[in-house]
Amino acid sequence: xxxxxxxxxxxxxxxxxxxxxxxxxxxxxxxxxxxxxxxxxxxxxxxxxxxxxxxxxxxxxxxxxxxxxxxxxxxxxxxxxxxxxxxxxxxxxxxxxxxxxxxxxxxxxxxx
Amino acid sequence: xxxxxxxxxxxxxxxxxxxxxxxxxxxxxxxxxxxxxxxxxxxxxxxxxxxxxxxxxxxxxxxxxxxxxxxxxxxxxxxxxxxxxxxxxxxxxxxxxxxxxxxxxxxxxxxx
Numbered sequence: 001x002x003x004x005x006x007x008x009x010x011x012x013x014x015x016x017x018x019x020x021x022x023x024x025x026x027x028x029x030x031x032x033x034x035x036x037x038x039x040x041x042x043x044x045x046x047x048x049x050x051x052x053x054x055x056x057x058x059x060x061x062x063x064x065x066x067x068x069x070x071x072x073x074x075x076x077x078x079x080x081x082x083x084x085x086x087x088x089x090x091x092x093x094x095x096x097x098x099x100x101x102x103x104x105x106x107x108x109x110x111x112x
Numbered sequence: 113x114x115x116x117x118x119x120x121x122x123x124x125x126x127x128x129x130x131x132x133x134x135x136x137x138x139x140x141x142x143x144x145x146x147x148x149x150x151x152x153x154x155x156x157x158x159x160x161x162x163x164x165x166x167x168x169x170x171x172x173x174x175x176x177x178x179x180x181x182x183x184x185x186x187x188x189x190x191x192x193x194x195x196x197x198x199x200x201x202x203x204x205x206x207x208x209x210x211x212x213x214x215x216x217x218x219x220x221x222x223x224x
Contacts, residue, residue, distance in 0.1 A: 103155035
């Protein structure tokens with residue numbers, strides 16, 4: 001089935017460590033997104049990429065980095081510079097004709 | 113600039129009663145509108161969307177929404193809720209040329 005696959009679903013990290021969240025899609029979409037979700041705050045955009053080898057900062061990019069070397073893949077690295085990394089992270093891709101987003105199942109990161 | 117307002121952060125409703133979740137948007141151009149549902153620890157999945165045509169849109173799980181251009185609203189309704197409808201619901205808007213914008217979400221609590 002076509003869709004977005006995120007891994008891992010749960011991840012624990014010690015303070016000071018970088019972690020990378022994986023996001024793969026087989027929908028052949030050009031645009032991909034990373035969102036952060038905290039209770040009561042809705043979805044906040046971290047980074048997005050509209051095409052391979054190009055990406056832009058979203059509203060809360062500080063402490064995060066991304067790459068887009070392949071159309072299918074858009075990994076997110078949460079660096080040690082991110083002050084409050086504990087959150088639920090969602091990856092998505094978009095239909096170019098309607099803007100509709102397709103989401104993965106999410107990755108929950110907990111910093112110990 | 114576009115924006116989305118979900119007027120209620122939480123809505124309690126008795127099982128088998130009707131429910132309406134409110135959504136208002138602001139945009140100076142034609143828009144596409146979406147409602148997404150999120151169950152605990154999962155990604156968002158599309159409930160329904162308005163792209164053009166009939167202003168009454170039917171979605172999955174018995175939900176429907178009505179696009180009202182004059183009131184810039186896209187309220188979500190269900191005539192009879194079930195305990196399985198307990199979730200968070202997000203309204204979203206895009207004009208295709210811009211990134212999709214989400215409301216902050218409404219938590220639907222079904223009371224027995």
